[in-house]
Amino acid sequence: MPTVSMTVNGKSVSAEVEPRTLLVQYLREHLGLTGTHVGCDTSQCGACVVHVDGESAKSCTMLAMQAEGSDVSTIEGLADGDTLHPMQEAFRENHGLQCGFCTPGMVMSAVDLVRTNADPSEQEVREWLEGNLCRCTGYHNIVKSILAGAKAMQG
Amino acid sequence: MYNFNYKKASSRDDAVAAQSSADDGSYLAGGMTLIPTLKQRLAQPSDLIDLADVGDLAGISDDGGAITIGAMTTHATVAESEVVTSKIPALAALAGHIGDPQVRNRGTIGGSIANNDPAADYPAGCVGLNATIITNKRELPAEDFFTDLFETALEEGELVTAVSFPIPDKAAYAKFPNPASRYAIVGVMVAQTGGETRAAVTGASQSGVFRAADIEAALGSGLDAAAAKEVKVSADNLNADIHASAEYRAHLISIMASRAAAAAG
Numbered sequence: 001m002p003t004v005s006m007t008v009n010g011k012s013v014s015a016e017v018e019p020r021t022l023l024v025q026y027l028r029e030h031l032g033l034t035g036t037h038v039g040c041d042t043s044q045c046g047a048c049v050v051h052v053d054g055e056s057a058k059s060c061t062m063l064a065m066q067a068e069g070s071d072v073s074t075i076e077g078l079a080d081g082d083t084l085h086p087m088q089e090a091f092r093e094n095h096g097l098q099c100g101f102c103t104p105g106m107v108m109s110a111v112d113l114v115r116t117n118a119d120p121s122e123q124e125v126r127e128w129l130e131g132n133l134c135r136c137t138g139y140h141n142i143v144k145s146i147l148a149g150a151k152a153m154q155g
Numbered sequence: 156m157y158n159f160n161y162k163k164a165s166s167r168d169d170a171v172a173a174q175s176s177a178d179d180g181s182y183l184a185g186g187m188t189l190i191p192t193l194k195q196r197l198a199q200p201s202d203l204i205d206l207a208d209v210g211d212l213a214g215i216s217d218d219g220g221a222i223t224i225g226a227m228t229t230h231a232t233v234a235e236s237e238v239v240t241s242k243i244p245a246l247a248a249l250a251g252h253i254g255d256p257q258v259r260n261r262g263t264i265g266g267s268i269a270n271n272d273p274a275a276d277y278p279a280g281c282v283g284l285n286a287t288i289i290t291n292k293r294e295l296p297a298e299d300f301f302t303d304l305f306e307t308a309l310e311e312g313e314l315v316t317a318v319s320f321p322i323p324d325k326a327a328y329a330k331f332p333n334p335a336s337r338y339a340i341v342g343v344m345v346a347q348t349g350g351e352t353r354a355a356v357t358g359a360s361q362s363g364v365f366r367a368a369d370i371e372a373a374l375g376s377g378l379d380a381a382a383a384k385e386v387k388v389s390a391d392n393l394n395a396d397i398h399a400s401a402e403y404r405a406h407l408i409s410i411m412a413s414r415a416a417a418a419a420g
Binding site for chain 1: 157159183187190193194203255258260336
């Protein structure tokens with residue numbers, strides 16, 4: 001089996017994997033990073049969104065081998081010790097989750113939005129969430145959280 | 156997913172050599188269609204040849220009269236490109252509305268056109284803007300490249316390397332997206348380039364992208380949006396599925412063409 005190596009949340013990791021191993025399988029099953037969720041497994045729902053070299057990607061639609069040499073961040077890598085990332089804190093403050101299953105993907109997607117658009121409008125947030133589904137349909141507070149998180153990230 | 160051998164190609168030659176030596180090798184671009192296809196076991200290539208590290212396949216250049224986009228350039232890069240947004244804003248807008256942000260971060264123009272999904276946006280963009288598809292072997296007009304549903308003129312092992320778009324005088328793309336997938340139920344690229352008017356339609360036909368001759372005639376040299384709206388398009392050979400009937404798609408072709416023409420103004 002080929003060996004795949006990458007950096008995950010700042011730590012170098014390496015493992016032998018079958019080429020067909022998905023990035024999300026590698027993160028969850030090999031590294032035990034189960035914060036990244038598998039919702040639909042068909043690239044629709046966005047529960048599996050992580051950052052690959054700083055850009056959001058659906059880890060259920062990417063092979064682990066494709067991330068060879070990349071810098072991957074997951075929801076586990078966002079907080080600074082006990083201090084939540086401003087976007088995580090905004091989700092907590094604004095009740096941006098109900099069952100919480102979609103939340104890791106929502107937060108990772110939101111952080112990528114702020115990377116490309118530091119001060120998004122409500123409409124831009126809603127358009128950006130095209131690839132993230134919340135089956136509790138709690139979008140109102142998710143959008144509110146992201147707007148607050150974006151402001152907090154500007155300090 | 157069935158298992159396969161995986162190789163990251165280091166150059167175009169390396170990729171082509173790896174493909175030709177494999178039993179049934181498949182190029183991997185962004186993987187936004189190929190990986191879901193593999194997951195559903197709808198394809199079983201012996202080898203995947205990843206093009207991500209072939210550096211000279213990505214990038215956008217302004218050649219004066221045309222913009223050339225490397226095959227591995229992502230939709231997000233095209234949508235945000237200063238060159239594309241200033242010279243062919245219709246193309247940047249098209250790229251910026253494909254799928255969702257995560258698909259746009261990884262999906263590529265070369266992968267999209269090589270797949271020729273009948274509901275993809277780029278085929279309409281390429282045909283409407285009279286693009287030239289450049290491969291490792293030849294250059295051919297977009298109209299000759301897209302041959303049928305999921306079929307292109309690409310030969311076994313032939314690699315799309317870039318797409319060159321002549322800068323139009325006026326152009327706009329209008330699509331009626333499926334609300335869930337954002338694939339086009341109907342999308343129309345209307346463009347006027349060097350005195351020629353084109354209206355290329357995606358999403359509608361059972362044979363993939365096509366030029367709507369009656370719409371082009373109605374648009375004329377002035378891109379007459381009102382005239383395009385009045386064209387009664389035949390529903391023969393149009394797709395019918397749970398999302399829209401053939402008659403509805405026929406109706407949408409006139410409406411989308413008219414909206415695109417008004418936007419191109």
